[in-house]
Amino acid sequence: MTSLDKMPSAAAEDDGYVPSARRLEREAFKRGRTRKATAIAALSTLVTAVVLYLVIVNSPGWERTRETFFDPAFAKKALPDVLEGLWLNLRLLVVCGACVLVLGMLLAVARTLRGPAFFPLRALATAYTDFFRGLPLIINLLIVVFGVPALRLQGVTTDPVVLGGVALTLTYSAYVAEVFRAGIESVHPSQRAAARSLGLSHRKTLRYVVLPQAVRRVVPPLLNDLVSLQKDTGLVSIAGAVDAVYAAQIIASREFNYTPYIVAGLIFVALTIPMTRFTDWVTARMDRQRAQGGTV
């Protein structure tokens, strides 16, 4: 793929290198091949889109569906409320996401500790992940959001948003801990051996050799969990907090029109895509600097 931008550059002048006719012919052929592939891809995408469009538009219930799901007037009306609700989702995502990453990492590291002295810590971390990964999120939320205030403890908040955030963090840190652990275990033992033989302690080995490799490998599944968290932040609405989805629901049930849901859904999708592209870009850039490369 990259060979296409391999144009003779400034360095070519150093040794009087002039691209041969053979090279130019090959590059022309490859450009042609890319053009053809692009054209085929574009055409097949277009055909699929047109077919989908025709099937949907010509379906018997299309008129009615369009009114209830795709009504621009309702979309416009719902947008401000949905956006205001979204602000809650975003704050929850940032705060919970940060807590989840830290807690998940701590749990994963606790599980890698060796030696009998760390047995309680290891066991605790294992029990924690086992429990919260297995517990359905909605039940966790109900217990925390309604159970904790019922205890009427002094100085403990009853704010549903804070408690909801706590519940989300509990569940998601268990997921993320497992992701980190998988990453840590995927680092080849020879790396640990090399680091330890340089005199690095267990801790420094983790910090400077194992974790940097582990984290790099688990970025895509981590992102998966963060996106999933982003959507689950909406569940705090069970206690009455108004997030984007709940805001849409309020309007939808008042007006008997589902367009607000579509608006909220599209906004969530629109938020995820740049996040994914950004991490793809970052990891691809890291790979380019380090890898041996080659054609395979």
Next chain:
Amino acid sequence: MTSTPVLRLESVRKTYRARHKETVVLRDVDLEVPAHTVTALIGASGSGKSTLLRCVNLLEEIDDGAIFLDGDDITDPRADADAVRRRIGVVFQSYNLFPHMSVLDNITLAPRRVHGVDRAEAEERARELLERLGLGGKAGEYPDRLSGGQQQRAAIVRALAVRPRLLLLDEITAALDPELVGEVLSVVRDLKEEGMTMVIATHEMGFAREVADQVCFLDAGVVLERGTSAEVFGAPQEARTQQFLKRIVEAGRL
């Protein structure tokens, strides 16, 4: 012999680009490897020996020039790289065994999955080769549990198991103790006797001198000097070659 050489390189140029800097790693490299001959690539570390072998196996795309295998231009974008690689065996400097497979599975993977040999036959040949390279007892072992020398020999067996037309060996004795070096080199000698065509990047000058029909001295990506081993080792023409060989002799390696 006027028949087509097994391998021919014609003005091969290879550059690596990092950021905005372009490094020329191979420059105008010409090479001919006739059938049933051994070519040794010698030269300092970083002179481009591994890169040359990687280009021949199409693991790297060359910038300019062409590489011909049995007369076919394999660097043409229309060529089928997999079909080319099926005819070439490679032993990498760092072995590159698959750590999740036993030695036997490492060796029989390509014969079974690429060449369609049935399991019993593939395993029989694998065991025969392992026996010959002194790894008879290690068939079921996993690569990480073998010593460097054993991994190296397992990698050689893996390359040989598909009966390649051309064998590329990249510093295959670099990680071995002297005794094993002798063993591995005698395997290469046997292969030469059997008529295997080989290109060997090596620091074992004594071995290169003995086994190679042709010796190429690479310096900063250029084939500075080439000839029969008697010519290159006996009467090197270029100052750089003389200097290189002098250092080798001083280090007691020739």
